Amino acid sequence: MQTAITLPVAATHTPITAATSKPYQANNLSRPGSIEKYFTWMFIKLRIFYFACIILKRPDKIISTFKTMLRLRNNVWGGDLKKMYKIDGKYYFNQYTPGWPSGAYDLLIKSELRRHASPLTVTEKLSFVFLAITRKCPMRCEHCFEWDNLNQKESFSREDLFKVVDLYQNEGVLQLHFSGGEPMVRFKDLLPLIKYASKKSECWVLTSGFNFTAHNALLLREAGCKGIVVSIDHYIAELHNMFRGNSSAFEQAVNAISNAQQARMVTSVSVCATKQFIDGNHLMPYMDFAKKLGVQFVQVLEPRSVGHYEGKNVLLDEKHIVELELTFKRINHSPAYSDYPTMLYHGYHQRRVGCFSGSRSVYVDSAGDVHACPFCHTKSYNIIELVRGIQKTLPVKENKCPLFEKIA
Numbered sequence: 001m002q003t004a005i006t007l008p009v010a011a012t013h014t015p016i017t018a019a020t021s022k023p024y025q026a027n028n029l030s031r032p033g034s035i036e037k038y039f040t041w042m043f044i045k046l047r048i049f050y051f052a053c054i055i056l057k058r059p060d061k062i063i064s065t066f067k068t069m070l071r072l073r074n075n076v077w078g079g080d081l082k083k084m085y086k087i088d089g090k091y092y093f094n095q096y097t098p099g100w101p102s103g104a105y106d107l108l109i110k111s112e113l114r115r116h117a118s119p120l121t122v123t124e125k126l127s128f129v130f131l132a133i134t135r136k137c138p139m140r141c142e143h144c145f146e147w148d149n150l151n152q153k154e155s156f157s158r159e160d161l162f163k164v165v166d167l168y169q170n171e172g173v174l175q176l177h178f179s180g181g182e183p184m185v186r187f188k189d190l191l192p193l194i195k196y197a198s199k200k201s202e203c204w205v206l207t208s209g210f211n212f213t214a215h216n217a218l219l220l221r222e223a224g225c226k227g228i229v230v231s232i233d234h235y236i237a238e239l240h241n242m243f244r245g246n247s248s249a250f251e252q253a254v255n256a257i258s259n260a261q262q263a264r265m266v267t268s269v270s271v272c273a274t275k276q277f278i279d280g281n282h283l284m285p286y287m288d289f290a291k292k293l294g295v296q297f298v299q300v301l302e303p304r305s306v307g308h309y310e311g312k313n314v315l316l317d318e319k320h321i322v323e324l325e326l327t328f329k330r331i332n333h334s335p336a337y338s339d340y341p342t343m344l345y346h347g348y349h350q351r352r353v354g355c356f357s358g359s360r361s362v363y364v365d366s367a368g369d370v371h372a373c374p375f376c377h378t379k380s381y382n383i384i385e386l387v388r389g390i391q392k393t394l395p396v397k398e399n400k401c402p403l404f405e406k407i408a
């Protein structure tokens, strides 16, 4: 068992780059100007209004649903988020929303309109799925939520994975995030899987950076992969490597971002904000680091007592949450930070309007067990039994987050 790492205070620490083989590369090409942003928002709002008229028909219902959706958006982003990125002809506002214009984006809007207008009768159950395609992983992360499944015999055959994609796409899933273990360990299966899945859903890869070479990035992009989320838990190389239990983790992660950017993918970094990380004033230097990397999104996760953290006192205190919320609002809305990546912090909306996990998304772990999300181990069924025909229908039981039971 690894012990928790105590991070030193380093509020003004300069990121260590010597371990990386390439310099950080800002990708400013992806940021539209203010006029383009204004007209893009106008066009999208008109499109939503058009769909609302067709689906909801009654003016009172159109107005009230519109207001509900705007309220929800403000609660998710802590205000009216204006940030957007343009990559390969599509605009991205969130790593969990398909790029626009696309059929997947339109379908998402339609399902959200139906969901808010008549929540009890909506047919769409899910909009995105995290699918852990392998148990293999070269890392040994301090917070690993797959800890008990790691490096055992694979549960999914290649055929199973294709059937799982079919099953969820038939349920209307619009976005698939492939994870693991480390999904790039299973690259030979991942590539055809994305080629297949991307015909109906937007595909992303969640990776530590392992095996994410320039060549593999191009192959993934050609197969239809739109974005990657790379786990980087510290801007100081040695501390990230310690957290991940792998001496080249930082170098691999930074190179993966650069390779994905050159392949014209959307890029995001994900950080587990531990108590020590926040107490050490590492949050803002981390945002500076992410800006230099040129990523579009930074996902800040709160540690949970699952997997390798099970039984440990890792839940954040009130003061940590206050700090995260202040940074979240500052980064996303203050003009001084308009050129910083968008910060995703799920705790903000979870504490106000509830959680989307279970209602919009599920996490299929590498053993096939289906949970509300990677950080809540709330198994409700096993997908392998379904795709192998042992069980016939998708259970209606909803996975719920044990911390935020209210579903948004």
Ligand code: SF4
Pocket: 137, 138, 139, 140, 141, 143, 144, 145, 146, 147, 180, 181, 182, 208
């Ligand atoms: S958290 Fe992810 S990268 Fe780290 S050991 Fe677990 S599966 Fe591997």
